[in-house]
Amino acid sequence: MSDRHDVLFVMDPPETFDPRADSTYVMITEALRRGHRPFGTTIADLSLHGSEAIARVAPVGLVPGEPPRLVYVEEPRRRSLAEFGAVLMRKDPPVDQAYVAATWILDHAGTPVLNAPAGLRTLNEKLSILRFGDLVPRTFISRDSSELRSILEELGGRMIVKPVYGYGGREILLARADDPNLGSLLELATAEGTRWTVAQEYLPAAVEGDKRILMVEGEPIGAVLRVPAQGELRNNFHAGGRPALSDLDDRDRAICSAVGPMLRESGQFFVGLDVIGGHLTEINVTSPTGMQEINRLQGLTGDATMQARFWDALETRLRASVRA
Template sequence: MSLVVAVQMDPLDAINIAGDSTFALMLSAQARGHRLFHYAPEDLNYSDGRVWTRAHPVSVQRVEGNHFRFEDPVSLDLGEEADVVLMRQDPPFDLGYITATHLLERIADRTLVVNDPANVRNAPEKVFVLDYAEFMPPTLVTRSLDEARAFLAKHGEIVIKPLHGNGGKAIFKVGSDGANLSSLIEVFNTAWREPHMVQAFLPSVAQGDKRIVLVDGEIAGAINRIPGEGEIRSNLAVGGSAAKAELTEREKQICAALGPELKKRGLLFVGIDVIGGEWLTEINVTSPTGIVAIDRFNGTDTAALIWQAIERRVAERAA
C-alpha cells in the first residue's frame, strides 16, 4: 500500500533530526514507499467544501544539515489527493491550532487525519486528563488567588503551570510559606485569560517523569525523563535526561483505562506523562514526542508501529 501523506508541521530546517518524532515518522513513511508532502498550517485554504494547501513534495534523509529536499510546490487538495494528513505542528494550542482542526475536520470523512482533528480539539493535554482524576495528583484549575492559597494550605507545596502550556515552559514550584504565590497568580492572570493548573507538588518527580507512548490505544514503549540538577522539570527540551524505563503495575492500569477511549476517539499516537510510577499528569495528543528515545533504549521501531496502525485504518476505511 503506497499512500500520499501530507505532513502539517513546523519548518523542516528548524528541527533536531536526532530526536524529532515527526522526522522519524517521515523517514519511516518514505521507507515504506509512501509519498510525502510538507506544508505549514497557515497555508491551509477552504472554499466550496474543499480544503487545499500549497505543499512541497519532500524527501528526507538522516544527514545533519542536509536532511530534506523540497521539490517545486504544488496545490494539494487534502480531501481528494491525500490519503493521510499528519497534524504534527508543535503547540501552543491557540486559535491558529484550533482553526486548523476545524478545517481538517471538513475532510476527515475522506482523508485519515492523525490524530483525529475534532478529538484533538476536544482533548487538550491538561483538560482531557481530568476525565481520569482517579489517577491524578490533587489538582485545582483556577484563576483565583484565594483558591490557590487554600489549596497550598491543604497540600503544603504546590506547582503552578499554564493550562495550555507545553514543553515544560512556565512551571513554578511554590513552597509552604507561599512566597511569590500572589505574584505568580498575578503574572499568570495577566498572561493568560484561561484558568491555570495548580497541583500538589510530588517529591517523587526526582525519580523521573515517565513518557509512555500508546499507539492506537496499545502500549508501544516508555522512557523515564530525569530532571536536571536544581530542576523540578524533566522535559528533555528544558534539560532533562532520558533513561530506560519499565512500566509499574499502576502505569499499566492507567494505560488499560485510557486505551479504549483513545482508540475510539481516533487518537492514534498519544504520549502520557506519569510521575513517580503512579501519578498521571498529562495526555498529549497534539504533537506527542519521545519515540526516538524510546526506540534507542528499547531497540524498537515505534514509527513502524504507528504506520502499521495508520495503514490498517486506511484499509478499513476503504473496505
C-alpha cells in the same frame, strides 16, 4: 490497488527538525523507507474552498549527511486533502486561535486525519486527565490568587502551577506556602487574574523523573523516563530533561487500560501519557514526542522501532480506508 500512499504531514518546516530528537523526523523517514510518498504543509497553507479542504503542499525527501536532513524536494502546489491516504497533524503547540482554526479546516479533509481534529480541540492536555479521578493527582483550575492560596493550604503547602494551554515545560512553577514571593508567583501564573491556571498536587516522585508512555491506537508501544537536570523542576526534554531507560509496571498498564478506550473513541491515534509516581499527570495529543529516545535506550532498529510500530498501525488504517 497500490499499497503505497501519499501522506500529508501538517507540521513545522522540515529545516527546523532535529534529526536526532524529533519524532516527526523518524515518522517521515520511515514513510520513505516503506515506499510511501510523504508531503508537508503548514497550518498557514491550509484553506477551505466551500467545503473542500485544500493545502499548499510539497513532497519531502532526504538530503545525504550525518545525519540526513529532511527538505522539500519540489516546489509547492495546491492539492485537495481528499487526495491523500491520510493527513497527520504534527504541528507543535501552542494550541492557539490559528491551531484551532486549522482543526476546523481539517474537519473537511475528506480522508482520515490523525489525530482527529475534534479530539484535538476538546481534549485539553492538562485537564482531560480529570476523567480518571482515581489515577491522577489532586488537580484544580482557577485564576483567582486567593483561591489558589487556599488550594495550596489544602495541598499541604506545596503544589505545581502551570498554564492550561502550556506546553514543552514552559511556565511550570512550584508554589510553596512559605515562599515570600508567593504573591508574585501567583500573579505571574494567572497573568494577574486573567488566565486560568492548573494547580496540581506536588508529587515527590517528580525528582526521579516522569515517565512518557507512547500510545498508538489506545495501546502502549514504549516508555522513557525523563529525568530533570540538577536543580531543575521540569522533566521535559525541551527544558533540559535527559532520557533514561524505563518500562511499564502494573500501575502504568492500569493507566493505559483506563485511558485507551477514550483515545480510540476520540480518534487520538498517537498520544503521549505523562506519569509521575504512578499518577497520570497529562495526556499529550498535540504532536507528542519520545520515539527516538526510546529507540536509542532500548537499542531498537528496523521493524522494531517506535516509528515502525506507528506505521504498522497506520498502514492497517490505510488498508481499511481503501476497502471502505
